[in-house]
Amino acid sequence: xxxxxxxxxxxxxxxxxxxxxxxxxxxxxxxxxxxxxxxxxxxxxxxxxxxxxxxxxxxxxxxxxxxxxxxxxxxxxxxxxxxxxxxxxxxxxxxxxxxxxxxxxxxxxxxxxxxxxxxxxxxxxxxxxxxxxxxxxxxxxxxxxxxxxxxxxxxxxxxxxxxxx
Amino acid sequence: xxxxxxxxxxxxxxxxxxxxxxxxxxxxxxxxxxxxxxxxxxxxxxxxxxxxxxxxxxxxxxxxxxxxxx
Numbered sequence: 001x002x003x004x005x006x007x008x009x010x011x012x013x014x015x016x017x018x019x020x021x022x023x024x025x026x027x028x029x030x031x032x033x034x035x036x037x038x039x040x041x042x043x044x045x046x047x048x049x050x051x052x053x054x055x056x057x058x059x060x061x062x063x064x065x066x067x068x069x070x071x072x073x074x075x076x077x078x079x080x081x082x083x084x085x086x087x088x089x090x091x092x093x094x095x096x097x098x099x100x101x102x103x104x105x106x107x108x109x110x111x112x113x114x115x116x117x118x119x120x121x122x123x124x125x126x127x128x129x130x131x132x133x134x135x136x137x138x139x140x141x142x143x144x145x146x147x148x149x150x151x152x153x154x155x156x157x158x159x160x161x162x163x164x165x
Numbered sequence: 166x167x168x169x170x171x172x173x174x175x176x177x178x179x180x181x182x183x184x185x186x187x188x189x190x191x192x193x194x195x196x197x198x199x200x201x202x203x204x205x206x207x208x209x210x211x212x213x214x215x216x217x218x219x220x221x222x223x224x225x226x227x228x229x230x231x232x233x234x235x
Contacts, residue, residue: 028197029193071186072187074186078188080187080188092197137179142183
């Protein structure tokens with residue numbers, strides 16, 4: 001039996017936000033932000049987030065490493081060096097309800113808005129990719145730059161991936 | 166006297182603000198690790214709060230894991 005669209009959307013949103021929280025925990029961040037939403041979107045079953053990256057010849061797996069590199073390079077700017085294997089910090093406690101950083105909320109709301117403007121009007125990973133590309137500054141923008149990916153080009157690839165059915 | 170010679174120049178806002186984000190992230194991670202060790206060493210939340218310059222309640226609210234809250 002096919003699920004009603006509203007219920008499909010609720011399930012996708014739950015998977016996206018829960019995945020983003022897990023990504024934030026894994027990275028040792030207090031709250032999920034745009035980079036964690038994007039990493040979570042790669043795991044959504046519709047596959048459009050991954051396909052958007054792959055259309056540019058980029059491997060979604062490289063994005064995670066690029067985020068860590070972006071943070072390490074930012075610390076080097078102030079003379080702080082963190083070794084690659086410094087992953088011994090305990091994870092932050094999980095919150096009871098879904099909470100995000102302010103840029104994370106912006107990206108999520110933009111993704112939902114984009115999903116309402118496409119047919120079928122269901123949230124998919126490609127909408128998250130297109131939404132993060134709207135962020136001019138921040139960790140995602142710097143990580144994408146480090147990967148040699150232009151945000152406008154990635155946004156176009158996300159729209160193409162969403163159009164491929 | 167505060168030594169400013171080693172401070173990075175804020176005239177590159179992109180790099181300086183990215184550094185602020187990364188430092189905040191690192192500080193939070195170090196804080197959680199240090200508090201975990203302090204609790205294992207028998208520190209009270211009052212002592213931890215004092216060391217962090219916040220109240221015991223504020224330290225507990227921010228840093229206690231779910232299992233400690235029950």
